[in-house]
Amino acid sequence: MPGLEHGLIQSPINILTKSVEQVDSRTITVRYKDEVNAVANLGHTIQLHFAEGSTISAHGKTFQFKQMHFHTPSEHQLDGMTYPMEMHIVNAAEDKENGRIEYLVASILFKMGEENKFISDFREFIPEETHSIQNIQSGRVRLSDLLMVARKNKSEEGLYFYKGSLTTPPYTESVNWYIDKHIYEASPEQIHTIKKIEGHNARKVQKIHDRIIEGS
Template sequence: MRNSFPIMLLIAMVVAGCAEYKVPIAIDKEQHSNQESYFIPGLDHGLIQSPINILSAEIKASKGHGITLHFQDKINAIKNLGYTVQLDFDKGSTVSSDGREYELKQMHFHTPSEHLIDGMTFPMELHIVNQVPPLNESDTPHYLVIAALFKMGKENKFISDFLSTTPSFYHYRGSLTTKPYTESVSWFVLKRIIEASPEQIRTINKIEGDNARHIQNKFGRTID
């Protein structure tokens, strides 16, 4: 794996309180209200919805789905969307997996975590969202999302360490966890649980509130 992660220091600054980028912490009620179905379980959006409860006893052995990272320091903006803090990126950073190349689009947080591991929820989850550029406007976009779960622990000054070595993932096919819940996502959920201080996690939660979607039915999907 090749990677370049000074960019992750930007995430560390966001987790540390967003002061460096002067992100307002006032909740945008209009934006927040647009997520009305975000928290409601049981809505019918398809058969491979995300997030899910990953059961380690059900993991299928496979050759694995490798990913190669080519991240650059090309941040475009940091946004408080009311329901999450989002970092947008310029073109140039990519992720390659299973013969496809994806562009890094944005990163955002969820508090608490959306995915569960063996029924356990965690205080925070980071999503690194990558997308295959569509050839036509009518094409269904295909995404690759890297998810990292956080636990309470020491202050995380350099979040880059969670991808500084070859990581181990749970992999499954699923959907976006926000509207329009598109079912064309390759999920890579980091097995290692990352530490962040209670203050850092509370700061993110103060900005965005609880914005984790309910666990979805796996409908027999394989996790490897």
């Protein structure tokens, strides 16, 4: 449309939980080796890399685990609330029919609280030099240490889902977003350490337009 820099399904967004359309759980199949093999200091973010071979299947496609990175503060909001940190787990699949890459990105929001073992395990490997990468021995950093947390009640279970875009250039509108309803914890020191390296790297929230936000 004239005057629009991008399309109408940009990310991130502010999720109004009262307006979420409840659906049955989506079918997601994860085949995950839990092999984080490197951590990179890209200057604008901290990024962890996966060894090849882990996949997640959804929407009739198989996505390859690629990397996960951090935003400080969070990019997505819940009912107008911004959290101090957000982590994106990026998965990609080649869309040969349209000649582009389709993404599945899982988003995890953090609040300040108890020290997080997962973050503690990789923090010591973050390179001090910008645009450098440090290899990690298999098994030293495990994503399962983050994800396998106990939910205290039913409201913490499930995901929000919507169609959106990458939050960095070129803002490609081919992302299946899954936002975990559970709010994870990291210590203030851990969050400050990551923010000190990457600074404020959150894109502002975008208009939802006519999109439906689903919850399961």
